[in-house]
Amino acid sequence: MGALPHEDFLQCLSLCSNDSSTISSVIYTRNNPSYSTVLESTIRNLRFNSTNTPKPLVIVTPSRTSHFQATIYCSRKHGLQIRTRSGGHDYEGLSYVAKVPFVVVDLVNFRSVDVDVENRVAWVQAGAILGEVYYRIAEKSRTLSFAGGVFHSIGVGGYISGGGFGLLFRKYGTGGDNVIDAQFIDVNGRILDRKSMGEDLFWAIRGGGGGSFGIVLAWKLKLVPVPATVTVFSVSRTLEQNATQLILRWQEIAHQLPDEMNPDVSMFSVNSTQDGRKTILASFSSLFLGTIDELLPIMQQRFPELGLSRQDCSEMSWIESVLYFNQLQNQPLEILLNRTFRTPVGGQYYKIKSDYVKEPISETALNGLFSRLSDEEASSAIIIFMAYGGIMDRIPEDATPFPHRAGNLYKIYYNVNWQEQDNVNSQKYIDWSRRVYNYMTPFVSKSPREAYANYRDLDIGSNNVGITSYTQASVWGRKYFKNNFDRLVQVKTKIDPENFFKHEQSIPPLH
Ligand code: FDA
Numbered sequence: 001m002g003a004l005p006h007e008d009f010l011q012c013l014s015l016c017s018n019d020s021s022t023i024s025s026v027i028y029t030r031n032n033p034s035y036s037t038v039l040e041s042t043i044r045n046l047r048f049n050s051t052n053t054p055k056p057l058v059i060v061t062p063s064r065t066s067h068f069q070a071t072i073y074c075s076r077k078h079g080l081q082i083r084t085r086s087g088g089h090d091y092e093g094l095s096y097v098a099k100v101p102f103v104v105v106d107l108v109n110f111r112s113v114d115v116d117v118e119n120r121v122a123w124v125q126a127g128a129i130l131g132e133v134y135y136r137i138a139e140k141s142r143t144l145s146f147a148g149g150v151f152h153s154i155g156v157g158g159y160i161s162g163g164g165f166g167l168l169f170r171k172y173g174t175g176g177d178n179v180i181d182a183q184f185i186d187v188n189g190r191i192l193d194r195k196s197m198g199e200d201l202f203w204a205i206r207g208g209g210g211g212s213f214g215i216v217l218a219w220k221l222k223l224v225p226v227p228a229t230v231t232v233f234s235v236s237r238t239l240e241q242n243a244t245q246l247i248l249r250w251q252e253i254a255h256q257l258p259d260e261m262n263p264d265v266s267m268f269s270v271n272s273t274q275d276g277r278k279t280i281l282a283s284f285s286s287l288f289l290g291t292i293d294e295l296l297p298i299m300q301q302r303f304p305e306l307g308l309s310r311q312d313c314s315e316m317s318w319i320e321s322v323l324y325f326n327q328l329q330n331q332p333l334e335i336l337l338n339r340t341f342r343t344p345v346g347g348q349y350y351k352i353k354s355d356y357v358k359e360p361i362s363e364t365a366l367n368g369l370f371s372r373l374s375d376e377e378a379s380s381a382i383i384i385f386m387a388y389g390g391i392m393d394r395i396p397e398d399a400t401p402f403p404h405r406a407g408n409l410y411k412i413y414y415n416v417n418w419q420e421q422d423n424v425n426s427q428k429y430i431d432w433s434r435r436v437y438n439y440m441t442p443f444v445s446k447s448p449r450e451a452y453a454n455y456r457d458l459d460i461g462s463n464n465v466g467i468t469s470y471t472q473a474s475v476w477g478r479k480y481f482k483n484n485f486d487r488l489v490q491v492k493t494k495i496d497p498e499n500f501f502k503h504e505q506s507i508p509p510l511h
Contacts, residue, residue, distance in 0.1 A: 001459055004165045006057035009103070010300065013060075023067055026109065028059040035059065038106065039096065042088030044153075046348045048097050048288025056083070056096065056104040063109040068215055069189035075103050076187070076500055081212060083503065084215050086126050087155020087339070091352045094211065095158065104223035107401065108339075110217060117141045120203030120223040121180065126157030131165075132321070137223060138319040144223040145318050147172040150325050152336045156459050160219055161210035162454030163402035167287045167325065171259045172224045175399040176206030177408045181220035182357035184213075187500045191217070204507075205492040209453045212488075212506040213260035215494050231295050232325070233313040235306055239270060242305075243282035244366060247385070248306050250284065251360040255389030255409050257302060260289035262263035263321045263387040264410075268380075269373050280370045287321055351430045353437050354455040355444040356408050357385075365443045371441060377432035381416040403482040405451055411452060412444070434459060441467040453480040459503055468499060468508035476505055 009410040010027065017023040028035045037060050043049045058082065060071045074451025075082050080100040085095035091295040095106050107127025115122045124133055131152030137144055149159055156175075172178060181194045182205060194202045247265055254263040265288040272279040282506055284306060288295045292313045294316040299308040316324065322336065323329055335341060373381060388408035397403045404411070415432045418426065437459070442448070450462055461476030463469075470489060477485035485507075492499075493509040502508075 001130060002094075004081070006078075006101070006103075009058065009074050009078040009080055013070050016073055017070040019360070022063065023070060025061055026061045026067060026235075027059070028105075030055070030057070031192025038108075039104070040109070042085065042106075042153075043093070044087075044089045044348075045091060045093055045350055047350065047423065048093030050423065053093070053097055054099060056098075056102050059106055060254060061106045061109050065185065065191055065217065068105065068185050068217070071103065071105055072185065072187065072189055072500075074214075076177040082209055082215075082501065084157070085154060085155075086290075087129050087159070089158060090210075091105065091350075092458050092504070094456065094505070105215065107155070107217075111339075113137075115140050115223075117144060117223075118303055119417060122142060122146070122158070122221045122223060123218055124156050124221055125130040125218045126155070128156045129339045130154050130156060130159060131338070132334065133221070134319055134322050135333060135336045136250055138317075141319050142319065143226055143228055145226045146221050146223055147175055147178045149175070150322075151324050152322060152328075153339055153341060156219060157216055158210045158459045159454065160206060161216060162456075163207040163400070163452065164250050164454065165386075165452075167262050167321065168226070168289075170262050170387070170392060171289060173391050174207065174400065174402050176402055177395060178224065179206050179219050180208075180221045180222050182216055183218040185217050187496045187498070200487070201489050201495055204401060204488055206493070207453070208321040208484075208488045208507060209401075209505065211503050212501055213460065214501055220466060227289055228317065229315050230318050230321050231288040231290060231292050231313050231315050232285070232321050233282055233288075233295075233308060234496070235308060235312050236281055236283040238270070238281050240272065240279060240281045243267075243280060244363060244370075246284065246305055247282055247359070247366060248363060249303065250385070250387075251357075251409060253302055254385075254387035255393075257286075257387065257389070258288075259390035261286045261387075264384050266384045267494060268375060268382045268384055269378060278374050280373055287325070290319075291315060298324075299387045320333065321472075332471050346349075348417070349420065349423050349426065350415055350464065351426075351433045352455050353433055353457050353459070354452040355414075355415040355437075356388075356404055356450040357410050357444055358407055359430060360409065362445040368439060369436070372432075372436050375432060375462060376430050380418060381414070383415070384413040385410045386413065397482065398484055398487075401481050401484045401488055402453070403484050404452065408445075408499070412440070413455065448478040448482065450482065451476075454507060461509065462504040465503070468502060468506070470508055470510060473505075473508045480505075 110125040111128035130148040160175040491508040
């Protein structure tokens, strides 16, 4: 009987690595007692942590670039697929689940953050989490930051690869808009920077979706100024407290609010305090890059109906606002360094979808959405409208692969989540999210119905397991990337013509 594919693979790794003693310490086979701990360490969506979930044959946690080179070489040689994982937040688990024999390359040991305050840049290895980036910047300056995401445990590798939006995106754009160089390894093991990879590939990796082109080792980030004092607020209203009219008004004005804000409104079902029946609670919140005194007149002029008062607002430093939006107020800043910490926000078993809205939706449409939010399956669901506008209206659609720019009023984030004991019934929750998505069809963007690549959703289409066809990939590709999809395909055809780096929603090469 021949050796198992991963035994040949392991032998290849030790043969082709010129430092086999160090590589052996970063390899985890299923016989290794730490295998499960390493695998599960950053599985965020516990839906993909069941006994039925396909597991990697081997996990490699490179500590040197030669380990990446050896892993890519040996995986190709022995017909194993690679799944690259930075922070493990992929909503469909594609960084650690595959239906074919595969190896996980986990960048947990590639996470240095080197901040240069004077030049307002930072070199960040792709395995760092956003919390590490924020923390290391704040150590040196409280008035600089990065256009990162809200949740501190997201990996920088996947975040920027899929675009990346967060608290500062209406002021400074996406994460990908704020990258000025990168270190990248291609299918042939070549280590490339911006100059040697060329502008097409450098464009593609800043938003064209993770796992398609090669492995990003590090990003050089542009740091952006933030004031020493920022303000946060959150105001909640039930349907009985006029929430519907407030949301209708919010739709009209939120995208026109100052770039210094990131207004959103979260909606979920709660028991009414009046009679114990269900109602919808709408929570209006935002960061404001300025003081309460500066914010209040703006809100009184633009959105008086909300009745924002001084008591609804808190002033803090920018880094403290990261804790606030992670619901980690009063925790030490060091919690941002904890990459295995499970955020209390958003649940642990979940299904996500996204939409873009170009025209305000009607009261009737909104009522239909509320009625679905009151379904039994939606008891832990949350729907968030996130305002667009600001600098997003001014950055051209093809500046990076992330195409959702001018013309959007807001993005919708649909999150249905459930508890461990109900994971056997996951299908009923997933079906609920599909029903809501179908219901929303007439009210959201069309031709294509746009979706955010980092909110990965395999329902909108996926590649064949075998041959990845352009036509099939266009179905989901145009939703994520609109016309930028064709340029991504061209880049892919050049950098990885044999389609080694692939998954269910990777960019296909042209054959
Ligand atoms: P993960 O490691 O799972 O990778 C995601 C994808 O990128 C996979 O296809 C993977 O193979 C690939 N990849 C990872 N590292 C790579 C590398 N070094 N080189 C090449 N490819 C690589 N988004 C957002 O924009 N703003 C937000 O506020 C949030 N909030 C949020 C909260 C929570 C709780 C979750 C679970 C997710 C989000 N997201 C988000 C979505 C998030 O940005 C998205 O899932 C990112 O892809 C996650 O990046 P990770 O590195 O953590 O994921």
